[in-house]
Amino acid sequence: MEINLVSDTVTKPSQEMLRFMFRAEVGDDVYKQDPTVIQLEAKVAEIFGMEAALFFPSGTMANQTAIKLHTQPGEQLIADKWAHVYNYEGGGVSFNSGVSCCLVDGNRGMITADQVSVSINDPEFYHSPLTSLVCVENTTNKGGGACYDFEEFKKIRTVCDATNLKLHLDGARIWNALVATNDNPLAYGKVFDTISVCLSKGLGAPIGSLLVSDKVTINKALRIRKILGGGMRQVGYLAAAGIYALDNNIQRLAEDHRRAKELGIILKSLNWIDTVETVETNILIFSIQSNIKQSILIEKLKMKGISISSLGHGKMRIVTHLDYREVMHTYVLETLQKLSL
Numbered sequence: 001m002e003i004n005l006v007s008d009t010v011t012k013p014s015q016e017m018l019r020f021m022f023r024a025e026v027g028d029d030v031y032k033q034d035p036t037v038i039q040l041e042a043k044v045a046e047i048f049g050m051e052a053a054l055f056f057p058s059g060t061m062a063n064q065t066a067i068k069l070h071t072q073p074g075e076q077l078i079a080d081k082w083a084h085v086y087n088y089e090g091g092g093v094s095f096n097s098g099v100s101c102c103l104v105d106g107n108r109g110m111i112t113a114d115q116v117s118v119s120i121n122d123p124e125f126y127h128s129p130l131t132s133l134v135c136v137e138n139t140t141n142k143g144g145g146a147c148y149d150f151e152e153f154k155k156i157r158t159v160c161d162a163t164n165l166k167l168h169l170d171g172a173r174i175w176n177a178l179v180a181t182n183d184n185p186l187a188y189g190k191v192f193d194t195i196s197v198c199l200s201k202g203l204g205a206p207i208g209s210l211l212v213s214d215k216v217t218i219n220k221a222l223r224i225r226k227i228l229g230g231g232m233r234q235v236g237y238l239a240a241a242g243i244y245a246l247d248n249n250i251q252r253l254a255e256d257h258r259r260a261k262e263l264g265i266i267l268k269s270l271n272w273i274d275t276v277e278t279v280e281t282n283i284l285i286f287s288i289q290s291n292i293k294q295s296i297l298i299e300k301l302k303m304k305g306i307s308i309s310s311l312g313h314g315k316m317r318i319v320t321h322l323d324y325r326e327v328m329h330t331y332v333l334e335t336l337q338k339l340s341l
Contacts, residue, residue: 003328006309008173008201008256008282008321013241017204020244026236029055036236040243044197044210047246049189052218055239056230059172059209062196064092065224066211067133069194070166073098076129078119080106082142084170085135096228100129108277109143111136113155120163134160137170138177142311145260145283147177150187157191167191172198172209176281179253193217202253202282203245204322207238249322256282256320259329263318266333272297272341274314284318285311292341304335 004010013021027033041053056062063085071077077093079086081103085093093099102119104111121128134156139145153169160167169192171177178185188195194213199205211221225231232238257280264279267286276286288297294310301308309317320329 001305001328001331003306003324003332005318005320005324005332006307008319011200011204011322013204013206016248017241017244021237021240024236024240026234028233029235030231030233034234034236034239036243037239040239041210043243043246045212047185048195048212049186050195050212051215053210053212054218054221054225055232055235055242056196056209056211056225057207057232059170059196059198060089060092061225061228061230062209062211063089063135063168063170064096065221065228065230066168066194066196067093067099067135068097068224069217069220070133070168071097071099072130072132074129075132076100076102076121077133077135078102078104078111078116078131078165079135080104080109080111080137080140080143082106082109082140083135083137084141084172085137087142099133102131107143108146109137109140110146110148110152111156112152113159116156117159117163120159120165131163131165133166133168135168135170137172139173139180139281139283141172141283144277144285144317145173145176145279145281147181147280150181150183153188153191166193168193169195171195173201173281174198175250176202176253176257179250180257180281199242199245202256202321203242203249205238205241205245208242210242252322253282256322256324259320259324259326260284260318262329262333263320263336266336270336270339272339282320284320285315286318287314287316288341290314297339297341300339300341301335306332306335 045053120131199208274287
């Protein structure tokens with residue numbers, strides 16, 4: 001039994017999802033003639049109470065498009081120091097948009113309105129880059145799946161309105177956040193200028209993200225997606241996977257959260273563990289005693305058929321997901337309890 005807990009991106013389409021995909025009605029989406037893509041875009045826009053959405057092959061491309069929409073070369077965005085748009089998108093902020101990042105030392109990847117406020121450059125001081133955008137992430141990837149308090153988003157929005165800044169949400173794991181906090185997605189649509197959402201993590205689709213906004217912005221995003229090479233043809237087969245995922249796989253995310261929390265409880269009881277960070281959703285970050293090499297733990301678990309990942313700087317990560325079933329969970333819990341290092 002091979003158990004991959006490296007990421008929630010490792011999931012594979014279920015047989016039910018595959019059958020739904022094969023039945024999809026498709027057309028040429030570059031000409032905006034794929035009915036299943038159109039259906040998916042309308043569905044996601046409606047969830048957030050926004051006017052329009054655009055289907056992308058990846059969350060990185062959706063985020064990079066949003067940054068390009070809201071900034072001009074030489075300007076600056078504000079984000080947490082652990083933000084995905086800064087750490088894990090290949091330097092696209094600078095390459096695609098010519099923008100620099102003002103990095104904030106937040107809490108588990110989350111920043112506050114006060115931190116945003118003091119990070120904004122004086123627009124009259126032309127020696128500094130003009131601040132034009134704030135990017136936040138929910139849940140936070142490197143922050144261990146932490147969820148923002150929605151009230152903080154509203155406060156950040158107030159700061160942005162007062163200083164003429166745009167506000168983008170990297171919602172790669174927004175579905176996990178919505179399940180964990182029971183927030184209303186319609187409220188998100190009222191706060192953010194753009195939202196990117198992913199279908200290929202916790203929801204189990206093989207590919208796909210969407211950018212959500214007003215019609216004018218999404219029409220501009222269509223042009224940027226083309227420039228970035230993101231136009232696809234009969235992509236309705238993949239959009240169908242997203243529709244199936246939205247209809248069937250959101251509420252079950254609570255199971256992933258439960259299993260991650262149970263893994264955290266077990267880890268805290270082990271004498272070779274140093275710290276276990278707070279578990280809110282499906283990401284579990286922990287560190288082992290400094291006298292033990294991470295490679296030893298990774299190899300011992302691999303010998304038991306369990307794969308986890310190292311984040312560097314002494315931290316390790318476990319991510320639960322759709323394909324991590326209860327029988328696997330029981331096995332991993334028992335294996336961890338018996339493991340000696």
